[in-house]
Amino acid sequence: MGNADDHMYPLSNDYNFHATSANQRVAIPPPQPFVKSLRNTLKETFFPDDPLRQFKNQPPKKKFVLGLQYVFPIFEWGPRYTLDFFKSDLIAGITIASLAIPQGISYAKLANLPPILGLYSSFVPPLIYAIMGSSRDLAVGTVAVGSLLTGTMLSKVVNANEDPKLYLHLAFTATFFAGLFEASLGIFRLGFIVDFLSHATIVGFMGGAATVVCLQQLKGILGLDHFTHETDIISVMTSVFTQIHQWKWESAVLGCVFLFYLLLARFFSKRKPKLFWISAMAPLTSVILGSILVYLTHAEKHGVPVIGHLKRGINPASIMDLNFNSQYLPATIKTGIVTGIIALAEGIAVGRSFAMFKNYHIDGNKEMIAFGMMNIAGSCTSCYLTAGPFSRSAVNFNAGCKTAVSNIVMAIAVMITLLVLTPLFHYTPLVVLSSIIIAAMLGLIDYEAAIHLWHVDKFDFLVCMSAFVGVVFANIEIGLVLAIGLSIMRVLLFVARPRTVVLGNIPDTKVYRNVDHYTNTNNVPGVLILEIEAPIYFANSSYLRERISRWIDDEEDRIKSSGETSLQYVILDMSAVGNIDTSGISMLDEVKKVVDRRGLKLVLANPGAEVMKKMNKSKLLETIGHEWIFLTVGEAVGACNYMLHTCKPKMGSGESEKYSNNV
Numbered sequence: 001m002g003n004a005d006d007h008m009y010p011l012s013n014d015y016n017f018h019a020t021s022a023n024q025r026v027a028i029p030p031p032q033p034f035v036k037s038l039r040n041t042l043k044e045t046f047f048p049d050d051p052l053r054q055f056k057n058q059p060p061k062k063k064f065v066l067g068l069q070y071v072f073p074i075f076e077w078g079p080r081y082t083l084d085f086f087k088s089d090l091i092a093g094i095t096i097a098s099l100a101i102p103q104g105i106s107y108a109k110l111a112n113l114p115p116i117l118g119l120y121s122s123f124v125p126p127l128i129y130a131i132m133g134s135s136r137d138l139a140v141g142t143v144a145v146g147s148l149l150t151g152t153m154l155s156k157v158v159n160a161n162e163d164p165k166l167y168l169h170l171a172f173t174a175t176f177f178a179g180l181f182e183a184s185l186g187i188f189r190l191g192f193i194v195d196f197l198s199h200a201t202i203v204g205f206m207g208g209a210a211t212v213v214c215l216q217q218l219k220g221i222l223g224l225d226h227f228t229h230e231t232d233i234i235s236v237m238t239s240v241f242t243q244i245h246q247w248k249w250e251s252a253v254l255g256c257v258f259l260f261y262l263l264l265a266r267f268f269s270k271r272k273p274k275l276f277w278i279s280a281m282a283p284l285t286s287v288i289l290g291s292i293l294v295y296l297t298h299a300e301k302h303g304v305p306v307i308g309h310l311k312r313g314i315n316p317a318s319i320m321d322l323n324f325n326s327q328y329l330p331a332t333i334k335t336g337i338v339t340g341i342i343a344l345a346e347g348i349a350v351g352r353s354f355a356m357f358k359n360y361h362i363d364g365n366k367e368m369i370a371f372g373m374m375n376i377a378g379s380c381t382s383c384y385l386t387a388g389p390f391s392r393s394a395v396n397f398n399a400g401c402k403t404a405v406s407n408i409v410m411a412i413a414v415m416i417t418l419l420v421l422t423p424l425f426h427y428t429p430l431v432v433l434s435s436i437i438i439a440a441m442l443g444l445i446d447y448e449a450a451i452h453l454w455h456v457d458k459f460d461f462l463v464c465m466s467a468f469v470g471v472v473f474a475n476i477e478i479g480l481v482l483a484i485g486l487s488i489m490r491v492l493l494f495v496a497r498p499r500t501v502v503l504g505n506i507p508d509t510k511v512y513r514n515v516d517h518y519t520n521t522n523n524v525p526g527v528l529i530l531e532i533e534a535p536i537y538f539a540n541s542s543y544l545r546e547r548i549s550r551w552i553d554d555e556e557d558r559i560k561s562s563g564e565t566s567l568q569y570v571i572l573d574m575s576a577v578g579n580i581d582t583s584g585i586s587m588l589d590e591v592k593k594v595v596d597r598r599g600l601k602l603v604l605a606n607p608g609a610e611v612m613k614k615m616n617k618s619k620l621l622e623t624i625g626h627e628w629i630f631l632t633v634g635e636a637v638g639a640c641n642y643m644l645h646t647c648k649p650k651m652g653s654g655e656s657e658k659y660s661n662n663v
Contacts, residue, residue, distance in 0.1 A: 026629045028616045029609045073366070074131045077403060085402040092401035093409020095280050096139045096392050097122075100410055101417055102283040103392070103440065104142055105307065105425065106433040110213065111147035112160035113171055113384060115307050116422070118142055120315045121383040122414045126407035128374035134362045136403050137354035139392035139410065140374065143346065144441060145209040146339045146385045148216070148231070149476055150174060153335040155229050157328060169323040170332055176322055176379035177336025182344055183372025186365045194364075197345045200457075201483040203449045204464035206346075208471025208479050210444035212236075213437060220434030221255035223248030223303050233472050248303035254293075255431040258286050262439035276398040283436045290432035291424065305430045310422040314415055319380040338477065339385050340375075347371055347388035354397050391440050463487055498534030500547050502555075503573060503633065510634045512573070525565040527640045528555045529633060531573040536584030545587045548572075549594060569640040570595055573633050574607040585618045592624055604629045605636040 058066065069076040104118030111117075126140040133140075150171060151160075160167040185191055197205075215236040219227040224246055228239040262282050269279035293299065300306045323332070348367050355362045371387065378386055396406055450468075453461040463486045470479030503512040504521030512529060515521045530551055536544060548570075556567055572591075580588075595602045602624060607615065615621045621629070630636040 026604075026607060026612060026631055028621075029613045031613075070366075071369075072131050073134050074404070081403065081405070086405065088400045088402045089405040090409055092396050092399035092406040094413060095277060095399040096396045096406065097410040097413035097417075098284040099280050099392055099395055100139070100141050100414060102287045102433070102436050103389075104414075105287075105428070106436045107142040107144055107147040108384070109430070109433055110144060110216070110437060111142075111151040111171065111384060112155060113151075113168065114164075115425075116310050116418075117168075117171075117382060117384055119310075119414055119418055119422070120381070121378060121386050123411050123418065124315055124381045124383055125374040125378045125386040126411040128377050129370050130404040130407045130411075132366070132370035132373055133404055133407075134366045134370070135351035135355060135388070136358065136360070137393055137397045137401055138347065138351045138388040138404075138407075139396040140386055140407055141389055141392055142385065143343065143387045143389045144213050144437060144444075145206065145346070146343050146387060148209060148213050149339045149342065150335060150385055152229075152231055152476060153338065154331065157331045166323070169321045170328055171384045172318050172379045172382070173322045173324065173328075173332040174335040174339065175375050175384045177333050178340035178343065178385055179336075179372045179375030179377075179379060181337050181340040181372070182368050182375060185344070186368030186370075186372060189365050191348075191364045191368055194341065194344050194348065196484055196487060197341070198460070198463065198487045200453055200460035200464040201467055201480075201487055202345060202349065203446055203453070204467030204483055205342075205471060205480055207445045207447075207450070207464075208468040209476060210441035211468075211472050212476065213441045217434040217438050220305075220430045221252055221259075221438075222246075223251030223305065223431065231471075231475050250299065250303050251305075251429075251431045254290070254299075254304060254429060255435050258290060258432050258435040259438055262286060262435060263442070266439065266443070273398065276395065280395040280399070283439075286432050286436060287425070287428050290429045291427040294427045294429050299429065300427065307425050307428045307430065307433075310425050312419065312422045314418050315381040315383065317380065318382040322379065338480070340372075342480075343375075343385060343387035344368060344371060346390065350388050350390050350393050354393060357397070391443060459490060463490070492539070495534065495537065496539045497543055498532065498536075498540050500533065500544065500551065501531050502551065503529040503531055505637070512633045512637070523564075524637055524641070526568040526644050527571060527637060528552065528567055528569070529571045529573060529637070531576065533576045535577055535579040536587065537579075537581050538583035541583040541587035545590055545594075548591055552595075552598065552600070565644075567600060568644060569601050569603055571603045571605055571633065571636045571640070573605045574611060575605070577611055578608055580611045580614055582614075582618070585614055585620055588615070589618075589620055589623060592620075601628065601640075603636045603640065605633045606631060 065075075100122045101119065104122045105115040106118070108115050108118030108121075122141045129138070129140045154160075154167060154170050154174065158167045158170055185193060212231045212233075215233060216227075216231065218224075218236065218240050222240070222243075224240075224243055226239075226243070228235045230236070265282035266279045269276050294304060294306055344367075348362075348364055351362050351367060352364075374386060375383075378384070399406075450461065450464055453464050463483055466486050467479050467483030470482040472479070501514045501516065504515040504518070504523055505512055506518060506521055513521055514531070515523075528551065530548060532544065534540065552567070552570060559565070559567055592602050604624065607629065612621075615624075628639075630639065
């Protein structure tokens with residue numbers, strides 16, 4: 001790609017080189033002490049947002065207040081809180097509570113945990129997040145994918161039915177490690193690790209996980225007592241169709257009716273966004289109607305399982321239940337890290353999406369610390385993994401929330417439910433919970449996003465489908481590892497095989513562009529212009545050396561066949577080369593030698609500051625010649641044309657010096 005500044009340096013028709021700033025050479029950056037350079041690099045890597053700049057030149061008291069507001073954002077927006085805000089947050093909080101209660105009970109069953117834990121997890125963590133979180137719209141609670149991961153991974157070491165107490169303690173321990181991992185990422189500002197979960201990876205993984213969750217709910221819909229613990233589609237369908245004689249039609253009919261009602265409510269809410277509350281209230285009304293129906297018909301005696309007794313009271317302490325036994329420690333750490341990453345990826349993505357709509361910024365590292373602290377606190381108060389689910393946050397957003405106080409209102413509503421209303425859930429049929437989960441999961445299968453990926457980037461589509469197929473046909477861990485592996489491989493391919501393109505001159509301009517992209521470009525006689533579109537590192541230096549040689553061979557073959565002016569100059573446009581290592585320096589030195597052996601001249605255009613600094617320290621600048629390094633491609637082409645028309649084709653140092661003096 002040519003440089004946008006090329007038009008500032010016009011070339012005359014007789015190719016004499018006239019540059020308005022020809023005396024200016026590419027400057028070598030002033031030397032910096034190693035410690036200072038390292039500090040700047042680390043600061044840009046770990047503190048790109050420079051969160052400490054607000055503390056500069058502030059008195060100690062002000063610094064303390066700013067520090068308090070940074071750690072606990074509620075102290076920043078709290079003093080500006082108004083009654084109008086509270087009215088909006090009150091409505092939003094009650095609305096999301098109506099969704100959080102049935103979802104919490106449902107997702108706890110998905111994790112093979114007692115249903116009451118779903119309510120516990122919607123009480124303490126939202127309070128922590130309201131104090132420490134930076135998003136105004138995120139609604140905190142249990143998530144389906146995290147629940148499924150917890151249940152799947154812990155079931156490999158302990159059977160929840162055979163030893164429910166140990167399984168429960170391991171779930172608390174895995175939640176503790178998830179929180180510790182999340183908080184550590186935020187404290188040490190390692191949030192870029194989550195960025196390896198690309199958009200394509202998340203779309204495929206979420207779609208596959210949602211499909212697996214829906215398939216798992218066939219157990220509840222069909223009223224089966226025994227079901228496979230595997231999550232792949234083959235095992236699930238085998239388990240379903242080998243128990244046809246045990247299907248309970250009463251349960252299936254009830255499940256289909258409520259599933260139809262939930263999907264119908266969502267359809268109307270999508271058609272008319274102002275009626276969002278219909279979809280938000282549908283799960284709770286399903287629970288109420290299902291419980292009344294079972295109570296009146298005694299359906300629990302005719303093949304419709306119910307929740308049964310739920311313990312009344314708020315969260316009991318569970319800090320003494322954390323299990324750090326070496327026998328189970330690897331499983332709980334692994335479960336915590338995997339579920340923690342997924343929870344962070346979903347929660348931060350959701351928070352940023354809604355922040356964009358309201359035009360405010362959320363700090364990713366703050367969010368990680370908030371997520372980590374609420375899960376650490378949750379593991380000590382009988383909660384399991386919590387995050388920021390999309391469905392609940394969307395309802396919170398549509399309900400008109402103004403601040404995180406909506407989470408506090410939701411937590412209070414859940415607390416009242418725990419203290420007073422839990423006996424009312426005794427007759428809630430499990431099939432209704434399965435219907436609620438299926439309805440919620442269908443919204444996570446984003447086929448439109450997959451189609452968009454196919455049209456825009458086929459490799460991203462491959463990553464998406466790899467995650468989906470891996471999750472559905474193998475298991476969740478394999479699908480996730482496969483998708484992340486493909487994403488990392490793509491990054492490595494970009495680094496190891498960077499693009500190099502030939503540039504040509506757009507007629508009647510001094511702009512140089514890719515000849516394959518702009519078919520009307522003209523070749524510059526006797527000059528080959530190549531653009532390197534990536535930093536030069538050890539991983540790609542050998543490839544670039546060979547690729548540049550092939551470009552030179554191809555250009556010479558083209559010139560021979562067309563009878564044009566013989567090739568004399570090779571210009572490397574280094575505008576996109578942001579950095580270079582010692583292997584890259586050696587590569588340029590070798591390219592210089594190859595070009596010299598061919599009787600050509602190597603010219604560099606617009607190398608960056610870091611590249612100039614390293615070329616200067618390695619003495620490569622002296623080898624190439626300071627007079628053959630230019631600010632723009634236009635200047636470089638002008639210099640080559642000047643030499644072609646005023647000097648002999650093959651120049652020595654005298655001609656170079658003559659050109660330099662003329663300039």
